[in-house]
Amino acid sequence: MVKKxxxxxxxxxxxxxxxxxxxxxxxxxxSLGNKIIVVVSAMAGKTNELIKLSKEISEEFxxxxxxxxxxxxxxxxxxxxxxxxxxxxxxxxxxxxxxxxILTEGEHTNSRIININVEKIxxxxxxxxxxxxxxxxxxxxxxxxxxxxxxxxxxxxxAIAKIFNTDSCEIYTDVDGVFSTDPNxxxxxxxxxxxxxxxxxxxxxxxxxxMQSSAIQTALMYDIPLEVKSTFTERKGTKIFSQENxxxxxxxxxxxxxxxxxxxxxxxxxDKPGVAxxxxxxxxxxxxxxxxxxxxxxxxxxxxxxxxxxxxDDVSRTKQILKDDSEISYKEIIHNNKVAKVSIVGAGMVxxxxxxxxxxxxxxxxxxNILAISTSEIKLSVIIEExxxxxxxxxxxxxxxLD
Ligand code: ADP
Ligand code: ASP
Ligand code: MG
Numbered sequence: 001m002v003k004k005x006x007x008x009x010x011x012x013x014x015x016x017x018x019x020x021x022x023x024x025x026x027x028x029x030x031s032l033g034n035k036i037i038v039v040v041s042a043m044a045g046k047t048n049e050l051i052k053l054s055k056e057i058s059e060e061f062x063x064x065x066x067x068x069x070x071x072x073x074x075x076x077x078x079x080x081x082x083x084x085x086x087x088x089x090x091x092x093x094x095x096x097x098x099x100x101x102i103l104t105e106g107e108h109t110n111s112r113i114i115n116i117n118v119e120k121i122x123x124x125x126x127x128x129x130x131x132x133x134x135x136x137x138x139x140x141x142x143x144x145x146x147x148x149x150x151x152x153x154x155x156x157x158x159a160i161a162k163i164f165n166t167d168s169c170e171i172y173t174d175v176d177g178v179f180s181t182d183p184n185x186x187x188x189x190x191x192x193x194x195x196x197x198x199x200x201x202x203x204x205x206x207x208x209x210x211m212q213s214s215a216i217q218t219a220l221m222y223d224i225p226l227e228v229k230s231t232f233t234e235r236k237g238t239k240i241f242s243q244e245n246x247x248x249x250x251x252x253x254x255x256x257x258x259x260x261x262x263x264x265x266x267x268x269x270x271d272k273p274g275v276a277x278x279x280x281x282x283x284x285x286x287x288x289x290x291x292x293x294x295x296x297x298x299x300x301x302x303x304x305x306x307x308x309x310x311x312x313d314d315v316s317r318t319k320q321i322l323k324d325d326s327e328i329s330y331k332e333i334i335h336n337n338k339v340a341k342v343s344i345v346g347a348g349m350v351x352x353x354x355x356x357x358x359x360x361x362x363x364x365x366x367x368x369n370i371l372a373i374s375t376s377e378i379k380l381s382v383i384i385e386e387x388x389x390x391x392x393x394x395x396x397x398x399x400x401x402l403d
Contacts, residue, residue: 001033001034001035002034002035002166002167002168003034003035003037003125003164003165003166003167004029004034004035004036004037004166004167004168004169004170005037005038005039005157005160005161005164005166005168005169005170006025006026006029006036006037006038006039006170006172007038007039007040007041007135007153007154007156007157007169007170007171007172008022008038008039008040008041008081008172008231009041009153009171009172009173009174009231010041010042010043010044010045010046010047011044011173011174011231012041012172012173012174012231012232013040013041013042013043013044013077013080013081014043014044014045015043016080016084018231019077019080019081019084020084020087021231021232022081022084022172022231023081023084023085023087023088023090024088025172025231026038026085026090026092026130027085027088027090030090030130035125036125036130036131037121037125037130037131037133037160037164037166038081038130038131038132038133039133039134039135039153039156039157039160040074040077040078040081040132040133040134040135040153041073041074041077041135041136041153042070042073042074042076042077042136043073043076043077046073046076047070047073047136047150050069050070050072050073051066051070053069054066054069063107063108063109064108064144064145066108066109066147067108067109067137067144067145067146067147068145070109070136070137070147071097071134071136071137071145071147073136074134074135074136074137074153075096075134077134078094078095078096078132078133078134079094081094081132082094082132085130085132090130091127091128091129091130092129092130092131092132093124093129093130093131093132094132094133094134095120095121095131095132095133095134096134097134097137097138097139097145098139098143098145099120100116100117100120100121100133101116101117101138101139102116102133102137102138102139102156103115103116103117103138103139103140103141104138104139104140104146104148105140105141106146108144108146108147109146109147109149110147110148110149111138111140111146111147111148111149112148112155112214113138113148113155113156113159115163116159116160116163116164118163118164121133121164122164133156133160134156135152135153135154135156135157136148136152136153136156137152137156148214149212149214150212151209151212152212152214152215153212154171154211154212154215155212155214155215155218157169157171157215158215158216158218158219158224158226159218161224162218162222162224168225168227169219169224169225169226169227170226170227170229170237171211171226171227171228171229172229172230172231173210173228173229173230173231174230174231174232175210175230176191176229176230176233176235176236176237177191177192177228177229177230177235177236177237177238178191178192178195178200178203178208178210178211178228178238178240178254179191179192179210179254180192180253180254180255180397180402181208181254181255181256181257181393181397181402182208182210182257185390185393186390186393186394186397188397188403189397189402190402190403191235191238192238192253192254193236193238193239194238194239194240194241194246195238195239195240195246195253195254196240196241196242196243196246196347197216197219197220197240197241197242197243198220198243198347198378199253199254199345199346199347199378200216200240201213201216201217201220202256202343202345202376202378202379203253203254203256203345204216206256206257206258206341206343206345206379206381207256207257207258207259207260207341207343208254208256210228211226211228211240216240219240223241223242225239225240225241225242226239226240226241227239227240228240243347246347248346248347248348248351249348250346250348250400250401250402251346251348251349251351251352251355251400252344252345252346252348252349252355252396252400252401252402253345253346253347253348254344254345254346254402255342255343255344255345255393255396255397255400255402256342256343256345257340257341257342257343257389257392257393258340258341259312259340259341259386259389260311260312260313261291261309261310261311261312261339261340261341261383262309262310262311262312262314262315262335262336262337262339263307263308263309263335263336263339263371263372263383264307264308264309264310264315264318264319264333264334264335265305265306265307265333265334265335266279266305266306266307266322266328266330266332266333267305267330267331267332267333267334268303268305268330268331268332269303269304269305269306269328269329269330270302270303270329270330271298271301271302271303271304275306275328276293276295276306278325278327278328279306279322279328280293280308282321282322282325283310283318283321283322286317286321288310288311288314288317288318288321289310289311289314290308290309290310291308291309291310291341291374292308292309292372292373292374292381292383293306293307293308294306294307294308294372295307303331307371307372308372309339309341309372309383312337315335315337319333319335336371338385338386338387339371339383339384339385339386340383340384340385340386340388340389341381341382341383342381342382342384342389342392342393342396343379343380343381343382344359344379344380344396344400345378345379346378346379346400347378349377349378349379349380350377350378355380356375356380358399358400359380359382359396362395362396362399363382363384363392363395363396365395366388366391366392366395368384368385368388368391368392368395369384369385369388370382370383370384371383371384371385
C-alpha cells in the first residue's frame with residue numbers, strides 16, 4: 001500500500017461533470033489499496049472572478065478580507081468533490097484549513113505553509129477514507145485565514161507530500177505534462193519525459209505556469225519527486241526530480257515567456273560612483289525586484305542612461321520612488337510596458353558552447369530587437385517587444401531542436 005497526494009487544478013475541477021470525472025480517478029486509485037490525500041484548486045476562473053468582485057468594491061481591497069474571500073474558491077471544490085466521491089461509494093471527507101490546521105507564516109495573500117497537523121487526517125486515512133484538503137490556503141498563528149500566492153495549490157500539494165511523508169505527489173492538470181514550451185501557444189511543443197528541479201524552477205519562474213515556482217523550490221529543497229499528468233488522458237506525464245538521474249543530450253530543454261515585465265529607462269543620470277546604488281537601494285527597500293540592468297556608456301563623460309526591468313505591477317511605484325528621491329538627479333524617466341521576456345532553459349547549456357550566440361543570431365534573423373539580456377548557468381533571458389513574442393518562441397523552439 002502506498003500513500004499518495006493527488007492534486008487537481010482549476011480546469012480539472014471546472015464543472016460538476018469534471019468533478020465527477022476526478023472522483024472516478026480517485027476511486028480507481030483507492031481500489032488499488034492506496035491511501036489518498038487529495039488537494040484541490042478552485043474551479044477554473046473562480047479565483048479571478050473573486051478578485052474582480054473585490055476590485056468592484058475597492059481597487060485597494062483589504063488584504064485580510066481578500067484571503068477570506070479567495071479561500072472560498074477551494075472550499076467549494078473540496079465539498080463538491082467529497083460529495084461526488086460519497087455518491088460513488090467512496091468514503092471521503094473534506095476539511096477547511098483551520099480545521100486541520102494548515103499553519104502558515106508571512107503576509108496576507110503571500111503566506112507560506114510552515115506546518116500541518118497530521119493527526120486527524122492520518123486517522124481518517126487509517127479508516128480507509130479519502131481526505132480532501134483545500135489548496136492555496138492556511139491559517140496564521142494569530143488565527144487569520146491566509147492564502148499562499150496565485151497558483152499556490154501546487155505548493156500546498158508539495159508541502160502536504162512532505163509533511164505527510166507520502167510516497168508520491170501527482171499533479172493532475174489540463175495538459176499531458178511539462179512541455180518544451182506552452183503547448184496551448186505552440187502546438188509543436190513536445191512533452192518532456194523527465195526534467196530536473198533546477199530546470200523546472202527556472203521554467204516556472206520565467207513564466208511556465210504549469211507548475212508554481214515556490215512548489216518546485218520546496219520539492220528541490222526536500223527532494224520530493226513530482227509527476228505532472230493529465231486529468232483527461234491516460235498518457236504518461238512528466239517526472240520532475242533531482243539532476244543526477246537525467247541525461248542531457250540537448251543543450252536547451254524548454255522555452256518560457258512572460259508578459260509581466262516592464263522596462264524603465266532613466267535618461268541623463270549623472271555618471272559618477274554611487275549613482276547606481278542610490279537608484280537601486282530605495283527600490284530594494286520597497287521590495288521591488290529589479291531583474292535586468294543595462295547602463296549605457298556615456299558619450300559626454302557626464303551623464304548616462306540606465307535601463308532596468310521590473311514587474312509590470314511595480315512600474316508606477318518604481319517611478320514614484322525615483323521621483324521622490326532627492327539624491328537622484330536625471331533628465332527624464334520613461335517606461336515601456338509592451339515588452340515580454342523570452343527565456344531558454346537547459347542544464348545542458350553548461351556543457352554546450354555557442355548557445356548564447358545561436359540565440360542572438362536566431363532572433364536577429366527574425367529581425368527581433370533585443371532590449372535587455374540576463375543569464376545564469378542554465379538560462380538565458382531576453383527582453384523584446386511584446387508583439388514579437390510568438391515569433392521568437394517559435395524560432396527558438398525550432399533552432400534548439402525542440403519541435
Ligand atoms: P492548473 O489549473 O491545473 O493548476 P495551470 O493553468 O496553472 O493548471 O497550468 C497549466 C497550463 O500551463 C497549461 O494549460 C498551459 O497552457 C500552461 N503552460 C505554460 N507553459 C507550459 C509548459 N512548458 N508545459 C505545459 N504547460 C504549460
Ligand atoms: N485558486 C488559486 C489560483 O487560481 C490557486 C490555484 O489554482 O493553484 O491562483
Ligand atoms: Mg496551476
